[in-house]
Amino acid sequence: MRGLPLDERPRNPTSLKVALFRMIVLALSLFTVTALVVVSHDQHFAILHTGRTNPRDFHRLPVQCPAQIPGQRRGMYADRLRGAVRVRTETFDGAPTVGDDAWYDKFYDLEAYLVDTFPDVFGSLQLKHFATHGLLLTWKGSDASLQPLVLMAHQDTVPVPEQTLSRWTHPPFEAVLDDDGWIWGRGVADCKSLLVAHLSAVSELLKAGFKPKRTVHLSFGFDEEGGGVHSARAMAAHLEDIYGLDSIFMIVDEGGGIQEGFGQTWVAPSTGEKGSVNIQLSVNVPGGHSSIPPAHTGIGILSAIVSTVEANPPPVFTMCLAEHGTIDAALKKLLQHERTWPAAAQWMAERNPGDAARLSTTQAVDIIGGGVKVNALPEEAHAIVNHRFGEEPPAGEARYLRLSTPGGAEASPVTPAKGNAWEVFAATSRHLYPDAIVAPYLTTGGTDTRSFVNLTRAIFRFQAVRDKERVNAHTVDERLHLDGHLNSIAWVHALMQNVDAFRE
Numbered sequence: 001m002r003g004l005p006l007d008e009r010p011r012n013p014t015s016l017k018v019a020l021f022r023m024i025v026l027a028l029s030l031f032t033v034t035a036l037v038v039v040s041h042d043q044h045f046a047i048l049h050t051g052r053t054n055p056r057d058f059h060r061l062p063v064q065c066p067a068q069i070p071g072q073r074r075g076m077y078a079d080r081l082r083g084a085v086r087v088r089t090e091t092f093d094g095a096p097t098v099g100d101d102a103w104y105d106k107f108y109d110l111e112a113y114l115v116d117t118f119p120d121v122f123g124s125l126q127l128k129h130f131a132t133h134g135l136l137l138t139w140k141g142s143d144a145s146l147q148p149l150v151l152m153a154h155q156d157t158v159p160v161p162e163q164t165l166s167r168w169t170h171p172p173f174e175a176v177l178d179d180d181g182w183i184w185g186r187g188v189a190d191c192k193s194l195l196v197a198h199l200s201a202v203s204e205l206l207k208a209g210f211k212p213k214r215t216v217h218l219s220f221g222f223d224e225e226g227g228g229v230h231s232a233r234a235m236a237a238h239l240e241d242i243y244g245l246d247s248i249f250m251i252v253d254e255g256g257g258i259q260e261g262f263g264q265t266w267v268a269p270s271t272g273e274k275g276s277v278n279i280q281l282s283v284n285v286p287g288g289h290s291s292i293p294p295a296h297t298g299i300g301i302l303s304a305i306v307s308t309v310e311a312n313p314p315p316v317f318t319m320c321l322a323e324h325g326t327i328d329a330a331l332k333k334l335l336q337h338e339r340t341w342p343a344a345a346q347w348m349a350e351r352n353p354g355d356a357a358r359l360s361t362t363q364a365v366d367i368i369g370g371g372v373k374v375n376a377l378p379e380e381a382h383a384i385v386n387h388r389f390g391e392e393p394p395a396g397e398a399r400y401l402r403l404s405t406p407g408g409a410e411a412s413p414v415t416p417a418k419g420n421a422w423e424v425f426a427a428t429s430r431h432l433y434p435d436a437i438v439a440p441y442l443t444t445g446g447t448d449t450r451s452f453v454n455l456t457r458a459i460f461r462f463q464a465v466r467d468k469e470r471v472n473a474h475t476v477d478e479r480l481h482l483d484g485h486l487n488s489i490a491w492v493h494a495l496m497q498n499v500d501a502f503r504e
């Protein structure tokens with residue numbers, strides 16, 4: 001990407017310190033618009049100007065995070081995470097619907113591992129179970145009038161299909177730490193690093209004698225990859241019982257990270273979440289003996305439908321606005337007028353699959369099935385297409401092609417990029433990444449925070465890991481760089497102190 005020469009950069013005082021950059025992402029389905037406004041200004045100082053917080057709380061954190069000190073501790077932090085990856089906690093579609101089903105017993109092993117690894121945390125904080133394996137830890141603050149902080153992560157991972165095992169560079173449950181600092185394994189990036197980072201941060205603060213005034217909850221669900229129907233909902237309902245609606249200061253869960261792009265470093269918390277719907281296409285045709293086959297069996301017809309679906313992706317409806325960033329001249333031109341924003345979105349989507357996913361409804365044919373016997377024509381064949389958007393799914397019924405919608409979720413409300421929680425989030429991030437711009441972002445996956453939307457609008461889906469430090473979540477060779485893990489410990493460690501020091 002071409003960069004602007006320095007002397008062409010904006011000259012006003014604010015933008016000399018931080019390039020003033022704006023981006024509006026509208027995640028627009030056919031009928032629904034989700035707007036995310038990227039705010040840039042100097043968030044680090046914004047919080048100091050409020051006068052509500054002692055600036056020293058933000059300039060010099062009372063406790064420095066040991067994860068930022070280079071040295072032998074790296075091995076300890078790495079080992080904690082590697083141990084968690086070695087406990088297999090895969091979730092499968094169609095897993096039992098009750099948390100106490102023996103199928104979920106593997107989560108006892110993970111809990112035992114965590115208790116063993118963090119005896120100080122589990123010895124000092126109060127632990128409550130939800131839906132058997134959902135873990136809610138409470139670090140009670142001394143001032144009950146302050147709204148609590150909730151740090152979330154999930155214990156489960158997506159599975160490793162048997163047939164992909166040979167494609168892994170290192171076995172997915174050995175958690176190999178290679179010479180370049182990468183930890184390899186299923187769940188290391190999604191989302192055991194964040195889970196262990198939360199616990200490590202609490203552990204370090206306990207060691208330092210930190211006593212929170214504001215209550216902190218750690219909420220670890222066990223069925224996020226399956227939709228979080230048990231643990232997240234149960235824990236959210238419990239918190240709602242204790243505190244009521246709109247009662248939490250801030251929630252942090254997995255999601256966005258630290259990105260490089262447009263000539264800038266971006267701290268990009270996901271402040272929105274797309275809705276999703278699964279559409280099952282079922283072809284029902286007469287069966288018969290396969291010795292007298294028709295031109296197309298049910299599977300053939302379904303294949304044609306799947307090909308057609310994939311050949312017709314939903315259009316990019318969305319636009320993005322950027323000012324004063326280091327961006328391509330063609331894109332910059334398109335972003336100058338609202339009427340060319342759709343073309344700008346198209347421009348971005350064509351060049352980056354990630355942008356395409358964020359800027360449009362997506363569709364993915366993920367499951368297919370049909371046929372039972374080699375000498376019988378299939379009477380039924382089906383495919384499930386996962387759409388990510390907010391629109392009401394097309395539904396209907398026909399004799400031969402049936403559409404049904406197994407599972408899905410509404411789009412989540414958008415977190416405002418202003419207000420107390422935003423300021424603390426941004427100030428903390430700027431404290432650790434002084435050159436970064438803090439900007440709302442949209443991640444394409446869903447999280448357990450869906451169940452928590454009644455508790456606060458201030459939901460930040462974010463882990464302080466650079467995008468290049470975590471790769472291949474949900475697929476072969478998932479890995480995370482140890483630097484990313486250490487940085488995310490340090491970020492949570494800082495956030496907890498800043499949230500605690502902040503006064504509304």
Ligand SMILES: [Zn+2]
Pocket residue numbers: 154190191224254
């Ligand atoms: Zn996840």
